[in-house]
Amino acid sequence: MTLFIQQLINGLALGGIYCLAAIGLTLVFGVLGFPNLAHGALFMVGGYVTYTLLVDVGLPYVVAIVCAALILAVIGVVFERLIFHPLRHAPHTHHMIATVGVMFFLISLVQEIWGTGFLRMESPFDGRMTVAGAQISTQRIIIVITAMVVLIALTLFLKRSVHGQSIEAIEQDRTGAALVGINANVVSMMTFAVSFALVAISAGLVAPIQLLSPGMGESLSLIVFAIIILGGLGSLPGAIIGGFFIAMAEVMASTYISVGAGQAAVFIVLMAVLAIKPTGIFGTVVQR
Amino acid sequence: MTTLLRPRLLGVLLIAIAFLVAPMLVSGQPYLLRIVTTAAIYAIAAYGLNIILGLTGQLSLAHGAFFGVGAYIVGLATTDHDWSFWTAFGVAILATTVLGYASGLIALRTQGAYFAIFTMALGFLIFIIIIRWESVTHAHSGVSGIKLPESIGPLDFSDPVVLYYLVILFLAGAAYMTHAILHSNAGRSLVAIRTSEDLAKSIGVNVGVSKQLAYTASAGFAGLAGGLFATLNGFIGADSASIDLTFQFLLFLLIGGMGTVMGPVVGSVLVAFLFELLQGLESYRFIVLGPIIVLLVIFAPRGIVGYLNDFLTSRRSRRASPPPSGGPDGRNGGADGRSGSGPDQGTAPDRPHATSAAAATSEGGL
């Protein structure tokens, strides 16, 4: 029972990380209509930037994460302007190929700056807490709480603020949104900024419990794709539920079966969903 | 008509002659010959990607994995199981074709972005099987001592030059097949699918079957190239099945020209030499190549051969008929696509970006 509670919290923490990363990906898909294959690489960049701000610059942990999120948001806007804006009339295959180029670039850039080895980032919250008899590291509690706070803030942003509402409007109906005078340029810059900031926060949160490496994005990438496909590309509730579902499946499968089973579970879910119902569990069905 | 075809024919002849005399040019430099041979093998795989991506417009990201499967079948069969190269090679081609067909049955239920993600997952899955299934694939230690092709009559493939010509034979076959398909009903069906699936259906193209065949063939080409790669190198590791390899093929295709006959070979050879030039900067390689991919896809998505074709086509149509008079309706033509090009489209002022994927269709294109 103690083990179960411990793993439950672990699953929640991992789920929080996955949610934040997956929402970023699903937002870009919903608004711009293509999957950002470089999303995992940006996750990695977010992790390394947080590391540098924390270790080299010496900022407090929370400040470092916020700054990393801001930096990534700026990178997002720059990418949108330099790459995806010029491509906006090109076929989506070209967008995907461009994101592949970005991914290549970021991975080698990180290898060049921070080296190919593993980096460890100490958590400022390295204590442990006892919850219902289970020992839980404080960092995991912090992750769960932060993820919740960010999710609520994001929901408020999307539902209440003018900018957020225009993102949602474009996601749902592009032509209609254009008709009511929503500026698609501003919205796509905003979408990239929010998406990249979210992935930076998730990387900053996970860094203390995992090691940093240039390959960290690649494994996340596939998991996040599995999540948004499970939840339906472009669906926010889908990304949240999918995130926690995949995280729980992964944690429980590796605890009670084997580590390999955890990894395989993600693939099997991804390919099964794509094969059976490609639009995802929460995806809107385009009927033919 | 024949006079107009001449520049294209000339181009192909030049490339063919360059390949035929290459061993003489680099004689005494086995290292250079090996680079050219490797580039030619990669070009064969790029021809495979060209069928599914260039002609049919479906981004398959499992291509590197199919290459790896071909390489591993030849590698493992000729070492651990002591098969002859030729048997292993035949089995490798057959197996990757079957694997392509089987995975296509599921993958092609999806479209567009979903297809890309599905094939990416498939690629990762194959890669993970290779690095995890240690008892069969030797995982990280790789496969070494892969056999060279057994000699056929007087042809002794342990001579790198003879092996080179074997590869070139397959490369020429791949290029010819692309040419033949592109200029046939089958090819026109594929190009129709790339341009608009609905329009393709409305003229009676069986979209499902056509895509399935294109995907299957592309996997077979990748497997064939993988098999040749294994025998040339004598050693393979898991990186010969990685997704990075898919991206490399993508780069070759982009530089050479998607959907063209000579694009894959031009791109592969050019990039091979570019890699050699950048070799001193090994680790910077992708810092340079990443932005190159992005720039190409934004400013020159048609690739070198694509633009050469355009140039020749526009010259032909200028000669054949006077330019259409700018009547009142002339503006309607492709107005929405055109607005996208904008001032930043300096390299392609005469062709809107939106139509670029389709533009390589012109008959007689190389």
Add this chain to the structure above:
Amino acid sequence: MLLEVRGLGKAFGGLHAVRDVDFDVPEGRVTAIIGPNGAGKSTLFNLLAGFYRPTAGTVTFDGKNITGMQPHQTVRAGIARTFQTTHLFEGASVLDNVRAACVVRSSSHALDAVLHTPRHRRDEKRSLDTSMSELEFVGVAHLRDEIASTLPQEAQKRISIAQALATEPRLLLLDEPAAGTNDEETEAFGSLIREIVARGVTVCLVEHKMSMVMNLADQIVVLDHGQRIAVGTPDDIRSNPLVIEAYLGADADTTGVTT
């Protein structure tokens, strides 16, 4: 009857776009389908051509049940269509656009092309001949080498008709062939359609321009809210109170329909 539609229906979720529609298309005639915006005309075409799968009813073409067939099968059976917003293979030449449509009548496949078999050569020659004669028929043969997307709208519309004819159909479904053309061009499309019928191809069209419909059609089917509310000759339709109501609401002036 060339085409018999019985109880045809299509529901998207709970919404019935087309419901319980019956009509026949007599061979060698022009049948027009009219109705207010959102009446389900395009959905009906998509059902006939196999782009949508019907949720109810049957479609019989030349005595064969073609309900639920895929588009490539209906084209093979002899039904061709054009789209409301003309789309062509934009980057390709006019000739290639039409030549692509010869695929369905050819028996050669990729292997024939690679081996350059006689069958392949025969098919290539036939494709070229068919394409050229269709381009001549619609009057754009001189544009054969132009890139389709650079041509005026009117030429593009003609090319898409040539494309549809190149599939050698017995029934041609035209979705608003005269949309976006001026009066003179509309007139020209009208006579083109008559020539198509004279060749023995049955035409079924959706059109908003009433002058064209009333001139061309031998039979008119009127849809409203996805249901057939009337069927008959142009004269019948002109004076049918249900049709007048659908178009103009009750108490409206009957002349409104004819303009």
